Amino acid sequence: MTVLERETSTARLAAGAVEYRLEGDGPRTVVIFHGGHLRAGLALGEEVFTTSGHRVLVPSRPGYGRTPLAIAPTAAAFADVTADLCRGLGIERIAAAVGISAGGRTALAMAARHPHLVERVILQSAVAFLPWPDRRTRLGGRLVFNARVEAATWAAVRLLMHTAPRAGLWLLLRDLSTRPAGQVMAGLSERDQAELIALFTLMRSGAGFVNDMLAVPDCAAQVTQPTLVIASRTDRSVPYSHAESLAAAIPGAELAESRADGHMIWFAPDYPAITEKIKDFLTRRDC
Known part of the structure; x- marks a missing residue:
């Protein structure tokens, strides 16, 4: 993968300004909620989606980039803002809401609050609703x-x-x-x-990031979409217990263990196998 600062746009919504990036020319769209210390202009782990024919929509979560914290200081509020962003961009269905690290709870809120919009959920090294961080x-x-x-x-x-x-x-x-x-x-x-x-x-x-550390109401049991949870047992930043709790709470969720030495699963020798699992999950008929 190549880490570069990428060009972003700003949408003027009812709630306020939201920075976002929309890339790719596929017929279906994946929405990626980035982790802590990142923003829409930084791509991480997106190739698995763009190379499989998906567009990626990456909004800067509140407090990051050019998205003010005040427009949606909770995961639930930003899920609603993102749904409004999708409407404004003409996106009627989302192939998957992807939550990375601290963005995991927003992806789950998106799925729980907008089931008509979100088809699947993919969680990568994601923060759950356990106490976090230490x-x-x-x-x-x-x-x-x-x-x-x-x-x-x-x-x-x-x-x-x-x-x-x-x-x-x-x-x-x-x-x-x-x-x-x-x-x-x-x-x-x-x-x-x-x-x-x-x-x-x-x-x-x-x-x-300071906002990310606040407690968030647990909505995992309200997620009815097929869900793939990916995590490493050696993750110090987001302990593996978070992945286990999500897999237990979300009906039918699948837990895939990464062999990464920690939080950054995208840089592990087994990541090619993880990408194949993601691609299979996105195209599986029972999803």
Whole structure:
């Protein structure tokens, strides 16, 4: 995969301005709710959809990019805003609502609140409705990722990635895997390391990440669509118990275990097998 800052657009909706990116020319559309510290302009794991003939619609979640937090500070509210965005773009059906990491709860809210619109749900390293994050991360996150200081935090990350990229990557991977960071790095190809360095260099938190850490009402049992939950047992950022809880709560949900060394399942040796599972899930007749 190639990490680049991509061009986005802004939709003026009843709730306010929403930044989004719509790419691809396929007949069906997948909506991707990105994870923490990302935004619509950064693509992660989209090739599986675009190469299988889907368009991808990626809105910046509230507090990220050019989408103000105030327009929809809850997952449920942004699910409604995204449904309005789809209407404005002429999208009548969504092949899948994809939730990545902290975007998982918005994908679930989208499916629960707009079942006529969403056909399937795909969750990747997704936050569920268990307490999250842990106390240390919550306190640290409020300190270094709040809207007043996050620009300085990410400027420091960019400087580190420029001057000592391997050390910077080691430092960030340490919080994403239960395995030693050195072991995680050893399992990454040079290309994957370069892609991760580029991704971390482009990240920002805005007002979104602190908002992501707030509790959200559990709507998992209201999701009736076929659901594929993908996660790694060595994920430190979002423990595997989140995936297990979602698979247990969503009727008929399928749990697929990634062999990734942590949170970033897209950079694991078994990701090609995961992509085949995703493609099969999208085309399965019983879905």
